[in-house]
Amino acid sequence: MNNDGTRPARLSNKPKNIRYHNQKLVTSLFRTADVLSVSEISEKINLSKTTVTKMMGDFVARGLIKSAGKGSSTDEGGKKPELFELNADYAYIVVLVLRYESGLMQIDGAVVDMKCRVLHKALEKVEEPRSYEGTIKQLADVTVKMAQDMNIPQEKICTVTLGFAGVCDADNGIIYYPMYPGWPRDLPARADMEAALPFETAVYIDNDSRFRGYSVLQNEENRQLQSIAIISSGTRAGGCILENHALNRGVNGFVGEFGHMVVEPYSKEQCSCGGYGCFESMVSTDTVLRRAYEVCDNYPHSAIYQAAKDKTLEMQDVFAAAKQGDVLATLLMDRVIHYFSILIHNIMLVCDPSKFIIQGAFTQAGDYFLDHIREEVNAFPFFNIKSQLNISFSPVPWKEAFYVGAALYATHRFYNDDELYN
Template identity: 30%
Template sequence: MGDGEGGIKAHKQNNIRQVLNLIREHETAAVAELAPKSRLSKTTVKKMIDLLVCLGLVQSAGKGLSTDEGGKKPELFRFNPAYGYVISIHVTPEAILAAASDLSWGLSQFRKTPVGLKRDLESILALLAGEIRRILGAKASGREKLLGVVVALPGLADSSRGISIYSPHYHDWGRNVPFLDLLRERVEELAAVPLFVDCVNRYQAFAERVKGVAVGVKNFMIIDAITVGLGAGIFLHGELMRGHQSLSGEIGHMTVNPVDGPRCNCGNHGCFEAMVSANRLRALADDARMNGEQSLLFQNGKMEDFDIARVCELSGQGDKLCRRLIDDVARWFAVGLGNIILTNDPELIVIQGQYVKAGECFLKHVREGLRRIGLPDVEKTVRIEFSALGEERGVIGGAAVVISDFFAKRLSFKEKE
């Protein structure tokens, strides 16, 4: 995979990498476009492209259009995303999501496997091993082009040590589990393959950075609110934040209502995630139903499925209970976001998870709440947007981290023989 310097000096390695990265940023590119951007001569750029083509990293993309003055049509080049691949896995509280990703984050062999009742560590590791072997077997190149395997975990994880610190959704795992070592022991095919692990929210932030609404944004954060939790992934000055103890992003357990907030899964009361959870809203709606309050949420005096999007829709239609529920959750969302804005001052906050389906009406309530709290006299220019990525975002982000590591740290170039 391009290992070894092969006689190419460091400064030339950097120049080749620069040209490659420029090609990766464009669908197609010509030498005449790349030369001024790289500050290299056309002759030098062409030689580097020839090397990259020979290595399989770049391929010809045909001819471009002539200039207004006429002349020879330029040859176009594009990055070859099939140069290698990554196996990316997301362990959710309910299922295992696994896929192969090419080097442009295109997924194949995607599969979602319910965890079921067997949630112990050994059972989960067996599921992961099975998914890894399934994907390896489906790839014609097998291990030859495999650049790494990555696992996104719920809860706290330390990427530098390859451990699961603690998962509130998998209590039986225990603490400080050497996750990557255990996985490597169970899949002999991974003996020499780089392995990666981290908290899924960090990978989901990476997904927004490469393929979502945060492309080109250096200071942003994602907030992922699922049915059973809430967490964040934070980028500051273009760098992913992890913190001293890998606690960065655990905003779901920031206390926002210590007086009468509900008990959280962590044991605390009034955590951010507990105050904005769908379970809490459902409980409030149930209380209203038991007290005889009327709402279109109830059919024949019963409430079957509780859906955030439905609550927001009925709120817009004038349903008083639904309006009160949306006002309540938006208020607590604003309190949590207000604290985050004053701490990190992001340019963009991307909301992922269950509240995406609530639509623009929910964002409107949150923005109104933000204007009233946390330095109300200071205009807050932070953008708050919904993610356009689906449940595969953790898989995409995990692959993106491995791909970034490969191009930044592991890829080197050898001269043509």
């Protein structure tokens, strides 16, 4: 298996393998284009129109691709070309993330079609006593219920993709270190989910931040990049590294656990991992707001003084005040920016990505945030090689990122599996 779980590219030039390769190229075209004609496909991948026509006939017969009517332009013969599109209803994907924030544990799920469109959502509180076994059963129950709600036959669910908080070994389907209270270590979550489901399907598990990070590949510009580091943060923090569209997870699944990179070694701020001064604990929105409450008496003229005093302050207020140059707000934000800069320096030294993308709470912080991160990262000439740091906010809203990323990942696996082709 490759690092992203897909099968290694075949080196053989046997006719069957060339055919698989061409078929995969065609389905990959459809995954980024709404509709395509035979001429367009043949031009893009340099195959004869006869070969493409035959392939389309086969795909249509099997239901993978369907006709999308006639195009408006005419080809050489003056005929309007037939257009094709991916058959979004060929199969369905269930994506589920088990969230644990501020003491609340909940299952956030969706049914997605083969064009990665969300068709149906579910949100359920995990039932007490929130044991591992009980939660896996509930995840399976939510899957079955969503399929029933949508009237989707179970055999049409081609994949169930699960996102967990903690250190995950996606290749072997194990959660080594779950971040849920009371759960033991080394949990074979993939096998247990397969056993809990009343039907057979492919089950993928991984750290939820990896799936959220994968969502940036929805964007054409990002797909062209060699490598991307995604940093996500809110009350928790994480991220992932994408290299040539594949998730780099490392041997044990640690790669991308940016929340636990130490940015303040002597801090007394304890992290969910048990360590001190981790990125997650230093930039968590809870920590930022608490800092504001602790120091606000020193800044009675600040625009956010009263809200901080009343403990009703929200991050949006801090972002807005920082943009106006408010002393307390800039103090809070500059500290967050400092920790982001340390993290980015460290990531640059480990994998030197083409681009950094920020996901989560700070995407609302605006240009003030990104400009100051660039400034601080580039303040050391050592890190300022070619140009300003390539950093931007995620194009996918945080609430949608898990669905989009998990669906993109699942469809990537689905359309890259040799078993699909003939």
